Amino acid sequence: MAVSTPLLGVIVLIYLMIIFYLGLLGYKKTKEIDDYMVAGRSIHPYILALSYGATFISTSAIIGFGGAAGALGMGLLWLAVMNIVVGIFIAFVVFGKRTRRMGARLNAVTFPEFLGKRFQSRFIQGFSGAIIGIFMPLYAGIVLIGGARFVETTLGVNYDIAVLILAIIVAAYVITGGLIAVMYTDALQGAFMFIGMIVLLALTYIKLGGVTAAHEALSGMTGLVPESLVAGGHLGWTTMPAFGSPIWWTLVSTLVLGVGIGVLAQPQLAVRYMTVENDRALSRAVLVGGPFILMMTGVAFTVGALSNVYFQKTQGIIAVAAAKGNTDLIIPEFINGAMPELFVVLFMLTLLAAAMSTLSSQFHTMGTAIGHxxxxxxxxxxxxxxxxxxxxxxxxxxxxxxVILAYILPISIIARATAIFFGLCAAAFLPMYVGALFWKRMTREGAIASLLVGTAGSLFWLTFIHSKEAVPLGICKALFGVDTLLTGTWTVVDPIIVATPIAMIVAIVVSLATTPPSAEHLKDCYGK
Structure with a gap:
C-alpha cells in the first residue's frame, strides 16, 4: 500500500527540523579542526554508543540483511552474535581503548592518519585515504538504495527522486557541521531505530499468532524451499544450510565472517574511539551498544525469516517470490503489507534514521579521507x-x-555490497591495524606490504575467483575466456578468508626482515 496521510507530513517535518537543529548545534560547536574531525574528543559515552551503533547498523542491515534472512533463513543470526561479540565488546574494550590512547598521543584525527603516524608513513595515510574515497561510495550507494526502496514502496515516490532527496538532506548537515553534528544526529536516529525495531518485533509476532506459532509455522515450510535453493544447500529457514554447500559458504564466509570480522577495520567506526575523553567512557558505551546491536540485527534477521510465514498465509508464496526475486524488497513489502498504517509511517522514520546516520558518517569519513x-x-x-x-x-x-551508484547498481545488491566493502577493509587495514595496536615490532615496510597485498588480494579474488562478482564483471571472461580462474568451492569462498590471512602473514614476515621502529617513536606511540 502507499501511505498518504497529513500525519506523515507533520511527523517527517518535525523529524527533519530536529535533525537540522542538531546539525546547526554541531556547526556552532565546530571551531577547530579537532572539532570537525573527531568531535573535540569529548563526546558522551552514550552518544558514542548510539552513534557507533547507528552508523554500523544501517538500512543495509535492516533492509539488505533482513531480506537476505528472508531468502536464507535464521542462520544469519550468527552474524548478530558476531556483531555483538566482535563489533561491540572486542571493538570497544580491546581495540577501542588502545586506539583512543594512541590516537591522542599521536594527535591523529582520522583512521588513515592514525595508521600513517604509527608507521611514520605518508604513503600509508594517503593510500588508505584513497581506498576509502574510491570504494566507500559503493557502501554509501547501497545504504541510499535501502532507504529509497522503502520510501518508494511506502509513499509511491519515484525511486530516483527518493535517492536524491535522501542524499541532499544528509549532505546539508554533514558538510557544515562535521563529526559533532554527525554524532548528535546519529544518537537521536539511533533512539528512533531502537524503538522502531522493538515495535516491529512485537507486531510481527502478534500478526503471526505468537512466538511459538510463528516459529513452528516457519519450520513447517521446509518443503516450500525452491529447487534452485535446495540444490545450493538450503535446508529450510530455521536451520543452517548443508555444511560446505555454496549457500553455506555464502552465509558463513561472505555474510557472517565478511561483516562480522570486517567491522573491526571500518574507518568510520574506528575514528569514533578517538572521540571520547577516557577508557571508562568506552567501557560504559558497551552497556548501551550491546543491547542496541542485538535489537537492530536480531530483530531484522528474525523478522526477515518470519516474513515467509506471512506471505505464505496471505498470498500462498514465499518471501522471495513476493518481492519478485529482489531480496532488497522483502522487508519493505512485508512491513507495508502486514503492519498498521501508523506504524508504517513511523517505521519509515526508523529507516530514514538508519540510512541518514550511516550515510552521514560515510560522507564525513570519505570527505576527511580525501581532504585530510x-x-x-x-x-x-x-x-x-x-x-x-x-x-x-x-x-x-x-x-x-x-547517488550515481544507487541509480545503476543491480537488484538484491545491498547485503553483498556491504560484505564486499567490509571484506576489503579487513584485508587492507586489519593486519596493520592489529600490528599498530598490539605488536611494537611491526615496521613501516611490513605495514605497507600488508596494505598493498591485502588490497590487491581482495580485489583480485573479487575480479577473477569469487563468482558472485567475477561473473557479472566479465573481466576474467574477457581476458582468459573463463568465468573464473578457479572452479568448485573456491568460487564461493569470500575474499576475506583468503586475502586477510595472506596480508597478515606478509606483515609478519616483512616486519621481521626489516629494521624495527626506534625506541623513541615507540614511546611516542605507546607511552611508557
Missing part, C-alpha cells in the same frame, strides 16, 4: 592550507558518486 589524508598529507606533504574546504568538496564529490 590524501590531499593534505599525501599531496601537500602536511601543509595545512584549505583542508576543511577540500574535505567539504570531497564530501560533495563522494555524495554525487554514491
Amino acid at each position: 589524508d590524501f590531499y593534505r598529507e599525501f599531496i601537500k606533504k602536511g601543509e595545512v592550507g584549505q583542508t576543511v574546504n577540500i574535505t567539504r568538496l570531497g564530501i560533495a564529490l563522494t555524495i554525487i558518486t554514491s
Whole structure:
C-alpha cells in the first residue's frame, strides 16, 4: 500500500527540523579542526554508543540483511552474535581503548592518519585515504538504495527522486557541521531505530499468532524451499544450510565472517574511539551498544525469516517470490503489507534514521579521507592550507558518486555490497591495524606490504575467483575466456578468508626482515 496521510507530513517535518537543529548545534560547536574531525574528543559515552551503533547498523542491515534472512533463513543470526561479540565488546574494550590512547598521543584525527603516524608513513595515510574515497561510495550507494526502496514502496515516490532527496538532506548537515553534528544526529536516529525495531518485533509476532506459532509455522515450510535453493544447500529457514554447500559458504564466509570480522577495520567506526575523553567512557558505551546491536540485527534477521510465514498465509508464496526475486524488497513489502498504517509511517522514520546516520558518517569519513589524508598529507606533504574546504568538496564529490551508484547498481545488491566493502577493509587495514595496536615490532615496510597485498588480494579474488562478482564483471571472461580462474568451492569462498590471512602473514614476515621502529617513536606511540 502507499501511505498518504497529513500525519506523515507533520511527523517527517518535525523529524527533519530536529535533525537540522542538531546539525546547526554541531556547526556552532565546530571551531577547530579537532572539532570537525573527531568531535573535540569529548563526546558522551552514550552518544558514542548510539552513534557507533547507528552508523554500523544501517538500512543495509535492516533492509539488505533482513531480506537476505528472508531468502536464507535464521542462520544469519550468527552474524548478530558476531556483531555483538566482535563489533561491540572486542571493538570497544580491546581495540577501542588502545586506539583512543594512541590516537591522542599521536594527535591523529582520522583512521588513515592514525595508521600513517604509527608507521611514520605518508604513503600509508594517503593510500588508505584513497581506498576509502574510491570504494566507500559503493557502501554509501547501497545504504541510499535501502532507504529509497522503502520510501518508494511506502509513499509511491519515484525511486530516483527518493535517492536524491535522501542524499541532499544528509549532505546539508554533514558538510557544515562535521563529526559533532554527525554524532548528535546519529544518537537521536539511533533512539528512533531502537524503538522502531522493538515495535516491529512485537507486531510481527502478534500478526503471526505468537512466538511459538510463528516459529513452528516457519519450520513447517521446509518443503516450500525452491529447487534452485535446495540444490545450493538450503535446508529450510530455521536451520543452517548443508555444511560446505555454496549457500553455506555464502552465509558463513561472505555474510557472517565478511561483516562480522570486517567491522573491526571500518574507518568510520574506528575514528569514533578517538572521540571520547577516557577508557571508562568506552567501557560504559558497551552497556548501551550491546543491547542496541542485538535489537537492530536480531530483530531484522528474525523478522526477515518470519516474513515467509506471512506471505505464505496471505498470498500462498514465499518471501522471495513476493518481492519478485529482489531480496532488497522483502522487508519493505512485508512491513507495508502486514503492519498498521501508523506504524508504517513511523517505521519509515526508523529507516530514514538508519540510512541518514550511516550515510552521514560515510560522507564525513570519505570527505576527511580525501581532504585530510590524501590531499593534505599525501599531496601537500602536511601543509595545512584549505583542508576543511577540500574535505567539504570531497564530501560533495563522494555524495554525487554514491547517488550515481544507487541509480545503476543491480537488484538484491545491498547485503553483498556491504560484505564486499567490509571484506576489503579487513584485508587492507586489519593486519596493520592489529600490528599498530598490539605488536611494537611491526615496521613501516611490513605495514605497507600488508596494505598493498591485502588490497590487491581482495580485489583480485573479487575480479577473477569469487563468482558472485567475477561473473557479472566479465573481466576474467574477457581476458582468459573463463568465468573464473578457479572452479568448485573456491568460487564461493569470500575474499576475506583468503586475502586477510595472506596480508597478515606478509606483515609478519616483512616486519621481521626489516629494521624495527626506534625506541623513541615507540614511546611516542605507546607511552611508557
